[in-house]
Amino acid sequence: MMNNTSKKPFNFPAGTVIRGKWYKQIYTIVKELGYGANGMVYLVQGASGYLALKMSDSNVSITSEVNVLKSFSKVQGTPLGPKLHQVDDWETRGVIIHFYTMEYIQGxxxxxxxxxxxxxxxxxxxxxxxxxxxxxxxxxxxxxxxxxxxxxxxxxxxxxxxxxxxxxxxxxxxxxxxxxxxxxxxxxxxxxxxxxxxxxxxxxxxxxxxxxxxxxxxxxxxxxxxxxxxxxxxxxxxxxxxxxxxxxxxxxxxxxxxxxxxxxxxxxxxxxxxxxxxxxxxSSSPRQPASQRSRVQKQQRKKSSHFLETVLVVMIVSLLYVLYIYGELM
Ligand SMILES: Nc1ncnc2c1ncn2[C@@H]1O[C@H](COP(=O)(O)OP(=O)(O)OP(=O)(O)O)[C@@H](O)[C@H]1O
CATH class of the missing domain: 1.10.510.10 (Transferase(Phosphotransferase) domain 1)
Incomplete structure (x- = not known):
């Protein structure tokens, strides 16, 4: 389906209270975040803070997006999409509106x-x-x-x-x-x-x-x-x-x-x-990262200073030994 973002599917003002039909959670609309082919997204205030709430008149698109978010949530590492919060329906003026709430991604x-x-x-x-x-x-x-x-x-x-x-x-x-x-x-x-x-x-x-x-x-x-x-x-x-x-x-x-x-x-x-x-x-390129390179250089510098110390100690000990032998012979 080609994305055509021309029509606004819903138009609820800030302050509108959305009560979930099944889970009874309350969300208050703070502002509109955007809309597209699949529905409308609002910034809402829930019991645990700000969330993004996506509503649609199509249960199919809500269900399919929820399934993707659930599948993404099982993947280890940094989250791949917004974290899913809850899926519910809202009954308003005799109409059922399907929605889900998710992590609000601010930026x-x-x-x-x-x-x-x-x-x-x-x-x-x-x-x-x-x-x-x-x-x-x-x-x-x-x-x-x-x-x-x-x-x-x-x-x-x-x-x-x-x-x-x-x-x-x-x-x-x-x-x-x-x-x-x-x-x-x-x-x-x-x-x-x-x-x-x-x-x-x-x-x-x-x-x-x-x-x-x-x-x-x-x-x-x-x-x-x-x-x-x-x-x-x-x-x-x-x-x-x-x-x-x-x-x-x-x-x-x-x-x-x-x-x-x-x-x-x-x-x-x-x-x-x-x-x-x-x-x-x-970068994950085979070239050595800068931080690692400088660590290697430091180690090399350390190694060469150890070597100089050793040579110096050997020379002093040898000199003392030569002096000792010389003293014994005198
Ligand atoms: N989790 C979120 N956090 C913050 N902003 C969001 C979030 N989800 C959606 N939005 C905002 O809402 C807008 C519309 O949402 P979304 O793109 O999901 O709707 P859509 O109907 O699927 O649109 P499209 O036609 O582009 O597919 C986004 O462009 C973005 O600005």
């Missing part, structure tokens, strides 16, 4: 963050995203509707988080939900089969979107040539160019492969005095 979306903090953050954040995608893929899912609006940067320390699991699809099936600019079907006529390369194509387009915040449409049939031209026309994309092109062509088998390629490109292109986040620290 700026990826585009706004990079616009306010500078493009030097792009590499680190995309590398984090690729780590999360690798875990999502290893669990047998494909995120599907990857776009900057679905990526929130929390912190400091800054961390990219995926929200809106509405497009998350089991590998092998047809992608459930997509947005044209990030869709390989739209640009290349490529398949919409849920496989890791589908998400990696979208990551390539996210990198392009950072340099073209207004996005652009395809000219004619749209193809790699148009995308290559767009990449080459922006200086800020030069260090990502080989990685983006490989991602668009579907040459990376895994998100991990793309991450290493991206970080290698960045560490080679980075000048010694450039400012910005520490890209090397996030």
């Amino acid at each position: 700026m979306n990826l585009l706004s963050f990079v616009q306010s903090k500078g493009p030097s953050w792009t590499g680190v954040l995309i590398a984090q995203l690729l780590s999360d995608l690798e875990r999502i893929h290893q669990e047998g899912w494909v995120f599907g509707d990857l776009k900057p609006e679905n990526l929130i940067v929390t912190g400091p320390p800054y961390r990219i988080r995926c929200i809106d699991v509405g497009g998350t699809t089991i590998q092998g099936r047809a992608i459930k939900e997509f947005t044209e600019f990030f869709d390989r079907g739209y640009w290349l006529g490529g398949s919409r089969k849920a496989e890791p390369t589908y998400d990696l194509f979208s990551v390539g387009m996210i990198l392009i979107n950072i340099a073209y915040p207004q996005r652009f449409n395809k000219t004619g049939t749209g193809n790699m040539q148009q995308l290559r031209k767009a990449i080459a026309s922006k200086d800020q994309l030069s260090k990502f160019q080989p990685t983006i092109e490989k991602a668009l062509e579907g040459s990376f088998r895994t998100a991990g492969e793309m991450r290493i390629h991206l970080l290698n490109g960045l560490s080679h292109g980075r000048s010694a005095h450039s400012a910005g986040p520490a890209v090397k620290a996030a």
